[in-house]
Amino acid sequence: MADLNVADRNSTVQNVRNKNVQEQNISVVRQVFANVCNSNDLESAHQAINEYFAEDFRVNRTPPGITPTIAGTKRWKGKVMDAFPDYHTEIEDQFADGDRVVIRWRSSGTHLGEFQGIAPTGRKITVSGITISRFADGKIAESWVGFDTQDLMRQLGVVVDQDILCSKHR
Amino acid sequence: MAERSGSDLQALNKRIATQAVAAQCSDAFAPTDVERSIDQFFAKDFVVHETFPGLARDSVGTKQWNALIHEAVPDYNVTIEDQLAENDKVVTRWTARGTHKGKFQGIAPTGRQVSVTGMTISRFVDGKIAESWIELDTLSLMRQLGADPSRDNRRLQERGTGGVTFNITINE
Numbered sequence: 001m002a003d004l005n006v007a008d009r010n011s012t013v014q015n016v017r018n019k020n021v022q023e024q025n026i027s028v029v030r031q032v033f034a035n036v037c038n039s040n041d042l043e044s045a046h047q048a049i050n051e052y053f054a055e056d057f058r059v060n061r062t063p064p065g066i067t068p069t070i071a072g073t074k075r076w077k078g079k080v081m082d083a084f085p086d087y088h089t090e091i092e093d094q095f096a097d098g099d100r101v102v103i104r105w106r107s108s109g110t111h112l113g114e115f116q117g118i119a120p121t122g123r124k125i126t127v128s129g130i131t132i133s134r135f136a137d138g139k140i141a142e143s144w145v146g147f148d149t150q151d152l153m154r155q156l157g158v159v160v161d162q163d164i165l166c167s168k169h170r
Numbered sequence: 171m172a173e174r175s176g177s178d179l180q181a182l183n184k185r186i187a188t189q190a191v192a193a194q195c196s197d198a199f200a201p202t203d204v205e206r207s208i209d210q211f212f213a214k215d216f217v218v219h220e221t222f223p224g225l226a227r228d229s230v231g232t233k234q235w236n237a238l239i240h241e242a243v244p245d246y247n248v249t250i251e252d253q254l255a256e257n258d259k260v261v262t263r264w265t266a267r268g269t270h271k272g273k274f275q276g277i278a279p280t281g282r283q284v285s286v287t288g289m290t291i292s293r294f295v296d297g298k299i300a301e302s303w304i305e306l307d308t309l310s311l312m313r314q315l316g317a318d319p320s321r322d323n324r325r326l327q328e329r330g331t332g333g334v335t336f337n338i339t340i341n342e
Contacts, residue, residue, distance in 0.1 A: 060287070061307070093291070093303075095261075097180075097254035102261045104291060105305055113189035128220060129287045130305045132252070134261060144252075144263055146305030148220065151307060 022096035025135045028052055029101045030091065032140070037089040037107075042081060046074050054139040061145055063116060083116075084109030084125070092128075101133045111156060118156055125155040174190035183294045183312035186211060187260045190292075190299060191248050204236045213298040222275070243284070251287070261291045266306075267291055269316060277315050284314045 002168035035048040049070060058122040059068045066079075080087055094103050110124040111118075129147030133140045193207035208229055216229045225231040239246050243321050246268040267285045270277075287304030292299045 093259075095256035095259060096255065097256055100252075102254055102255055102291070128303075128305070129305065130261065130291060132254070132261065132289065144287075144289070146263075146287070147307070148309070149307050150255070150309035150312060151220075 021135075022101075024138065025093055025099070025101050025133075028135070028138070028140065029094070029103055029133055031089055033089055033103070033105070034115050036077060039077075042078055045077050049074055049077070052140055054141040055135060057139075057141060057143075059143045059145060069075075076138075079115070080109075081112060082113040083120075085112055087111050099135050101135070103131045103133075105129055105131065115156070118158065121156055123156060125152060127152050127155075144152070176257075180257075180260070181294075182297070183258070183260045183298075184253050184255050186294070186297060187253065187262055187290075187292050187299070188250060191250065191262065191264065204240070205233050206250070208233055208236070211299055213295055213300040216300060216302075218302045218304065222308070238274070240273035242270060242272040242279075244271055245269050258294050259291055261289060263287070263289050274315070275312075277312075277317065280315055282314060282316075284311060286311045286314075 023036055031047070032052050036045050036052070039045040039048065053070055053073065054072065057070050057073070059073070060073055062068045065074065066076050087107065088106040089105050092104045092106055094101065096102070106126060106128045108124065111121045111123045111125060127147060129145060131146075132144045134142040190207070190211035193204065193211065212229050212232065214229070216232070218227050218232060222235065225235055246266065249265045249267070251263045251265055253260060255261075265285060265287045269284070270280045270282050270284055272279055286306055288304060290305075291303040293301040
């Protein structure tokens, strides 16, 4: 009986410890959104990236011409700032399980600079997405980003004409 | 103790989310079985965010979507890459694969193997999925089917900001 109580207490201590780590991980991701995604200062955003991401950080997908690394993440931040100077991301939902944190987000901005070869259109865009971040030793070691590039392209005026597609294939 | 029953519930929700994926993508199921499984796993007032254009954001739209997929990609199957849960939500990171054998979003069958990754967050109420958020890169899918709306950006620049330009590349 005494053994069971010790086991129960140990598992409770472990649960509390895990919860604390998860809360800490969520806090790091929230800081990334505040100090990287929503920063208007490229230099401080780059410093924040160094602080929050592991040196060998990898992301599952990147836009063309961007490496899935810390260097690529820094470069992408600069490109987004040039293309959408008023770019802003809101966190709509967040939760943690094990060593991973899930964020559902919504970004918006005005297309005032060249973006991936598309000249400025002045259009306001809004895109939503989900990011899963895996932590190792308090830093983000790996990310998976889910978001619809075609939805973004449509808002920038680039669309697939399905009638043309059909006739080409007929 | 409360902690433990919470994680039991999360494990159950994960299991239901997995079963819902399995039921929808197995080619052993007839479309009527898929319809039944949607009624089984999804709440009556189910709402889905970010669905394909032209589909209702409810269980009717989900049934239509499944019928479309089974026609376009008869060998459609989904691999679950990762799954996380907290409280009433489960997120599933998945890869969907199959062969494009029927018309899909206006594109005639190409016979190509396609593979797309995505994520789904499901919110559970009383053991059923009440709400889902789905994120996948449809541009990657359209590229694999031979359409590329973003490659010829120069033409878009020439048109300026006014009109909508169709930039299509068909890879043979």
